[in-house]
Amino acid sequence: MINNALKFTKNGEVKVMAKLIETGDDFSRINFAVSDTGIGIPEDKQETIFESFSQGSIEINRKYGGTGLGLTIVKK
């Protein structure tokens, strides 16, 4: 996800936040969030981009490259 944020943000900023939610004797629960000021993801694509080989559009793929597998792997 960090890699995507850097990839789709030519100018601007990428933020990576880590928040400690809970600590137990032998575990910690951490919430991670990534935000960027890049090209953004249209609302109607936000569900499908997690599917294999799904990319924002053919134009985006031509310009930025990639296989459309990154987010599928992240989700799994």
Ligand SMILES: Nc1ncnc2c1ncn2[C@@H]1O[C@H](COP(=O)(O)OP(=O)(O)OP(=O)(O)O)[C@@H](O)[C@H]1O
């Ligand atoms: N931070 C982001 N900003 C804008 N669009 C994004 C961002 N992250 C993902 N996307 C969109 O979601 C699509 C799917 O992302 P995914 O990481 O699965 O594939 P990819 O980056 O195109 O290729 P790969 O990760 O396999 O090299 C991207 O092609 C892009 O259209």
Ligand SMILES: [Mg+2]
């Ligand atoms: Mg990717």
